[in-house]
Amino acid sequence: MGNPIIDLLTSTYFLEIAVFPGLLSIAILGALLGWMERKLTARVQLRVGPLYASPAGGILQMFADIIKLLFKELTIPDGADRFFFIMSPVTALIIGAALLGLIPFAPGIQIANIEVGLPVFLAIVTLSPTIVLLAGWSANSKFPFIGGLRALFQQTAYEIPLWLSTLGVVIVTGTLSLTGIIEYQQNSGWLIVPQLLGAFLFLVTSTAEMERLPFDLPEAESEIMMGWQAEYPGPLFMLAQGPAFVKLYAFSALFTTIYLGGYLGPAPIPPIVWFFLKTILIITLIMLFRSTFPRVRLDQLLRQGWTTLLTLSIANIIIAYFLVVGIPAI
Amino acid sequence: MTDLTFLALATVTVASSILALEARDLVYGAAALGIAFLGMAGLFFLLDASYVAAFQIAVYIGAVVVLILFTVMLVGPQLGEPPLELKRLSLLAAILLSLLLGTAGAVSSASAFPGPDNCGSGCDLVGLSNALINQYGVQLEFLSLVLAAAVIGALTLAKTETKAE
Numbered sequence: 001m002g003n004p005i006i007d008l009l010t011s012t013y014f015l016e017i018a019v020f021p022g023l024l025s026i027a028i029l030g031a032l033l034g035w036m037e038r039k040l041t042a043r044v045q046l047r048v049g050p051l052y053a054s055p056a057g058g059i060l061q062m063f064a065d066i067i068k069l070l071f072k073e074l075t076i077p078d079g080a081d082r083f084f085f086i087m088s089p090v091t092a093l094i095i096g097a098a099l100l101g102l103i104p105f106a107p108g109i110q111i112a113n114i115e116v117g118l119p120v121f122l123a124i125v126t127l128s129p130t131i132v133l134l135a136g137w138s139a140n141s142k143f144p145f146i147g148g149l150r151a152l153f154q155q156t157a158y159e160i161p162l163w164l165s166t167l168g169v170v171i172v173t174g175t176l177s178l179t180g181i182i183e184y185q186q187n188s189g190w191l192i193v194p195q196l197l198g199a200f201l202f203l204v205t206s207t208a209e210m211e212r213l214p215f216d217l218p219e220a221e222s223e224i225m226m227g228w229q230a231e232y233p234g235p236l237f238m239l240a241q242g243p244a245f246v247k248l249y250a251f252s253a254l255f256t257t258i259y260l261g262g263y264l265g266p267a268p269i270p271p272i273v274w275f276f277l278k279t280i281l282i283i284t285l286i287m288l289f290r291s292t293f294p295r296v297r298l299d300q301l302l303r304q305g306w307t308t309l310l311t312l313s314i315a316n317i318i319i320a321y322f323l324v325v326g327i328p329a330i
Numbered sequence: 331m332t333d334l335t336f337l338a339l340a341t342v343t344v345a346s347s348i349l350a351l352e353a354r355d356l357v358y359g360a361a362a363l364g365i366a367f368l369g370m371a372g373l374f375f376l377l378d379a380s381y382v383a384a385f386q387i388a389v390y391i392g393a394v395v396v397l398i399l400f401t402v403m404l405v406g407p408q409l410g411e412p413p414l415e416l417k418r419l420s421l422l423a424a425i426l427l428s429l430l431l432g433t434a435g436a437v438s439s440a441s442a443f444p445g446p447d448n449c450g451s452g453c454d455l456v457g458l459s460n461a462l463i464n465q466y467g468v469q470l471e472f473l474s475l476v477l478a479a480a481v482i483g484a485l486t487l488a489k490t491e492t493k494a495e
Binding site for chain 1: 357361364380381383384385387388391392393395396399400403455
């Protein structure tokens with residue numbers, strides 16, 4: 001028997017949490033996604049984007065930005081609630097990272113394989129409006145508070161269609177476990193085919209949950225100057241930006257898992273490569289929304305969320321019901 | 331390991347519940363309530379009821395705490411009422427009550443819930459759903475009627491306020 005601390009540090013469980021698919025890989029991938037978004041948007045707009053930070057197309061740009069932000073002065077506005085002001089970005093990042101603990105990246109590579117993975121994932125997502133609201137309130141400033149309120153309205157309105165759109169998958173597969181959903185798809189093909197409407201709804205509602213264009217009203221840099229992040233000084237701004245990319249990664253991974261068969265794919269390529277290929281495809285799609293669609297208005301957004309999307313997600317449940325029971329002969 | 335986790339979760343839950351009641355700033359109170367709910371969700375996880383835990387988080391933190399916070403922020407973050415005079419007496423009452431409840435729980439749990447495997451195969455989620463729909467369907471409907479009545483009552487209140495303006 002060796003040193004218990006060394007045993008712990010080299011145990012599979014610890015490595016999974018700390019390195020892959022846990023914290024270290026999330027941090028690196030989050031930074032790379034930031035680069036990818038800027039490069040992709042630049043290419044769509046016929047610009048070059050990040051260029052100088054490394055020979056390979058400025059791929060280290062985000063790391064350079066992180067180092068720069070870390071060395072900035074930590075100023076906290078007068079009258080701000082220091083506790084919530086500092087804790088909100090940190091908590092938001094923890095929530096984003098916790099989501100990835102539930103995703104099966106490959107057979108056996110999953111931090112927490114629990115029987116009700118899907119509702120737990122969505123339940124953790126519901127924590128984020130509270131955090132954003134507190135962050136906006138704690139800054140004691142106009143634009144952050146408006147941004148926090150917008151985030152609250154938007155995320156509450158889109159959580160219900162998000163839950164309901166995944167319910168179709170649950171009805172068809174008969175399981176709440178993410179591994180179980182992948183096993184079902186191994187036998188019956190990808191769920192995006194029978195659940196096309198559900199997949200579309202999930203993509204729209206999760207884009208709104210991630211506060212990404214065309215639903216980025218809580219940030220809306222041209223109206224309310226980054227919304228709830230407006231008052232954050234350098235290092236905290238870096239932490240506040242992090243959850244956006246971590247959530248993008250987590251939601252794309254969940255989409256891959258429940259609609260695109262997760263790590264399933266033909267044999268010569270290992271499962272984990274399949275998983276990342278599909279996830280990056282979805283991330284690219286969501287990033288292209290940003291360069292394609294203009295921002296919607298708040299009233300349009302809420303009306304669509306509470307009427308159209310809610311109706312469509314209930315219709316999707318009915319479709320799932322008929323998929324399971326079969327269409328009755330009249 | 332489980333004992334340590336339980337102790338940590340229980341401490342967090344109890345401490346943040348007390349803070350939720352005692353905090354002078356209502357926003358802190360609401361946030362502490364959220365942490366207390368999170369601790370309870372953790373306790374549900376320890377009891378292998380992860381489905382209940384997921385909904386504990388989604389409903390109580392995702393909806394209830396957010397609504398409380400929103401209301402507090404809407405009416406303005408004012409300091410709460412000063413603590414009551416009966417502080418020492420109420421502390422005594424709280425200790426007595428928790429002792430009483432704890433004793434009652436300890437006495438009843440030995441007889442009412444003998445061992446961890448008391449419900450056999452009916453303990454799983456499918457069994458619970460079947461029982462809810464088939465056996466307790468009427469009660470479930472009545473509970474949802476109560477909720478519907480609450481929503482209608484809230485709507486009525488909101489509407490009368492608009493009329494008065």
